[in-house]
Each structure stands twice: as C-alpha cells, then as structure tokens.
Amino acid sequence: MTRAIMRQSAIVVLAAGKGTRMKSALPKVLHRAAGRSLLGHVLEAVKPLKPVRTVVVVGLGMEAVQDEARRHSAGVKIALQQQQRGTADAVATAKAALAGFSGTVLVAYADAPLIRAETVAALAEAVTPRTPMAVLGFRAAEPKGYGRLIRNAKGHITAIREELDATPRERRIDLCNSGLIAIDATLLWTLLPKIGNDNAKKEYYLTDLAGLAARAKRRVALVECPESEVAGVNDRVQLAAVDAAFQTRYRRRFMLEGVTLTAPETVFFCADTQIGKDVVIEPHVVFGPGVSIDNNVRILAFSHIEGATIADGARIGPYARLRPGAEIGSDAHIGNFVEVKQTRIGAGAKANHLSYIGDASVGAGTNIGAGTITCNYDGFEKHRTEIGANVFVGSNTALVAPVKVGDGANIAAGTVVTGAVPADALAIARAEMQIRQGWAAKYRDIKRARKAAKAKGAKE
Ligand code: UD1
C-alpha cells in the first residue's frame, strides 16, 4: 500500500504546435524517427505507467494527428487548442478530458520522443502528498533556449525561468527544464488559472507552475535525466539526430539480448522490430515497420525487410526484399534479388535467386527456381497463386494468377503456367527445341566473309 504505487496517473501530451521549422505540409509530430511518429514514440513511452487517461492536445486541422494518437492509444482523448497561446493554455484545454481525475497529471511534449518509460515512471513517483509537483531537468551542454531551473538551498525548485525572461546570472545556470512535469491534479487546476502572460513572449507559460507552487509553500522536486533523453525536434537536422539516437539505442539493446550485428552502425531498425536469440544480421540491412524475427535466423547483407515474420532458422538475403505480409517458414531460404509480398513460404522452401513472389502461398519443401515470377496483377486486380508442398518450379517460370499447383508437381523451366497443375504432374509449355548440325559454323563463315568484303570496298 505505498503511495507511489497507489497514485493513478493521467498523461497530457502537447502536440498543437505547427512546427514551422520543419518546412513541411505534415504536422511536426507525425514525422518519423526509426519508423515511428514522434507522437507515437511519446505515447508508447508513457504506456508502461498504465495511465488511466491519455489526452493529446492538437491544433486546428490536425485530424491526422488525432488518427495517429488513436493508433497508439485506443482510448485517447483529444483536446483542441484553437490558438497556440502557450503551454499553460494548451494544458488548460485538457481540463474537460480530465474532469473527475484526482491523481498525478504528467505533461509531456510530443516533439521530444527519446524519453524512456523508466524516466517517466521516476518522475511520476516523485509526486507525493508532501511533494505535489516534480520537474524533469537535465544538464544542458548548450543551455541557450531552455527554461532554467532555479533552486533553493535544499535543492527544491522555486521557479523555472524562460531564456528570454532570465537575468544574466540565471542564464549561467545549466540545469534546464526538459518540459516534462508531473503534478497533483488538484494543485494543477488550482494554480493554472493564476498563470498570466506577462512575459517576453506574451504567452501563458506552463513553467510558471513551479514558481506558483513554491510561493504556495508546496514542494517542487527535481528529477534529473541525461540530455540525450530529452532532445527535441524542431527541424530536420534534429529529426535525423533523434533517429540516429534511437538506432544507437536499438542496436545496443539487440546485441545485449543475443543478436549478432557484424557492423551495427550500418543496420537500421524500426521502433517495433522484434528479434529472437542467436540471430545474425550482416551489414547494411534496413528494417521497416512490423518485422518479427524468430531465433537462429540469418539476415545476409543488403536486405530490406518490412511487415514480415521470419520463423526459426530461416536464411534471408543477401539482397532480399521482404514486403508486408511476407511470412517466411522455418529453415526457408530467400536469396538474392528475391521479392516476397503477401505470401506464406512453407518450412524449408527455397527461392534463392531473382524472383517475385506476391499474393501467393508456397508449400513446405518447395523449390522456386531462378527467375520465377508470380504474375499477380492483371492491370486491374490482384490474384493469388497457390503452390503446394514439395513442388519443383523450374527457372524462368511465369505463374499467371489466379493459379494453383498441386503437391509434388514439377514445372519445366520457361513454362508460362496459365491453368491448374495437378499434384505430381509435369507442366511444360514452350516451343520444342530443334538441332541443326553445323548451322553455327556456316553462319560464322558467311558473316565473316561479308564483313571482310565490306572493309576492302571501303579502302579502295
Ligand atoms: C519549453 C519550455 C522550456 C523548456 C523547453 C524544453 C515553456 C514555456 N517552456 O519551451 O522551459 O526548456 O520547452 O524543450 O513551456 N505547444 C502547444 N500549444 C501552445 C504552445 C506549445 O501545444 O500554445 C506545444 C508545442 O507543440 C510543443 C510544446 O508545447 O510540443 C512546447 O512548446 P514550445 O513552444 O516548443 O516551447 P519551448 O519554447 O521549446
């Protein structure tokens, strides 16, 4: 029955800013780092706290932001901030959505996606009846632009001073406000209406809460985290830096969990990539969203994988492309320049060279020869190709879908398959080969003689 565990939390994520410096038609928080939107990262990071309510504050015309919020947090409530009048005004728009809630309110900014769940939890736990507010701070290498944390002799925060409103002496403080705060709901709604806009920017600053709390003799605690966790995104240079930070984090995590990365800095993961143990990933592999890899899989160099599941012991690449809906069975091989989409490949099946396999199923133990193509699209609709188990598909086969090939069938190289192939049958469709003895030698003689005659004529 400890207080930290008993207190419920609600989360308010501020996402109403336009993000002008991104120079983009897309709202800033929908830009992606490691394959996930900035907003998505923040919503996922707060999930382990099991918030009883999640509110995302959006601006006008941000329907796409609302959809993205719902994708990551089913029961999310949306608050609309008509005009961006400051962070305190943004939180005020969330009041209706938090009606009746009396635990700890956490406020986070949607453009700072690197925040880790453990840090959010530590901040939430710092709020107690004796300490009704806590601020997440960090030591900034370059404090310019951040709000500075002013503290008393006991180390408690007495004010947060925005850069533009700070004295030269306060500007020398390198302990900065990350933007993340946790505050008792009752105290929040008591203090918020007292915030004015008498400051350099004429905005309603949420950061004024700290000074107001201190003046009301309520303690404001500091929780510190590394600067790397609070880096924000304002432009695309910072977006790339944040993506790189996620990649470093994921590479390290996978290696510590039993994945071999032979050249870690060349492998790019997605925030949702799942990988089992004793998996080896060679250099220059890129993961898109929705990939799940079982144990003992090898991903060879230069492969691109998204929306795919790969079962135990499979071998992918080099130069393979797995697209959404690719389900690769255990011990299957997908080789160079093979593209697989919306297809289940059975256990032990092989497609080793130069193929397109889309909207299909391939049974266990089947061999797909080099250059096999499923012709799945007729210019209007997609059709399925179903290939049974232990089928031998000869090289350069075109399977014109919809088409079915029974178990154990054999398709001769170069065949264009336009109808069902029964189990254990041979399908062959190509012009019969002819042999003309000595033809090539005669042809050469004629051609050489003509060329020589022409050259002679030109000289004379
Ligand atoms: C804010 C903090 C500052 C802190 C810094 C950390 C305030 C007043 N200052 O400054 O102490 O060091 O973040 O990066 O809070 N937003 C809205 N509606 C608004 C205004 C902002 O939703 O009316 C959202 C923005 O989309 C953004 C977040 O709030 O996600 C922060 O706003 P921003 O203007 O970037 O604040 P900073 O000046 O960076």
Ligand code: MG
């Ligand atoms: Mg900012």
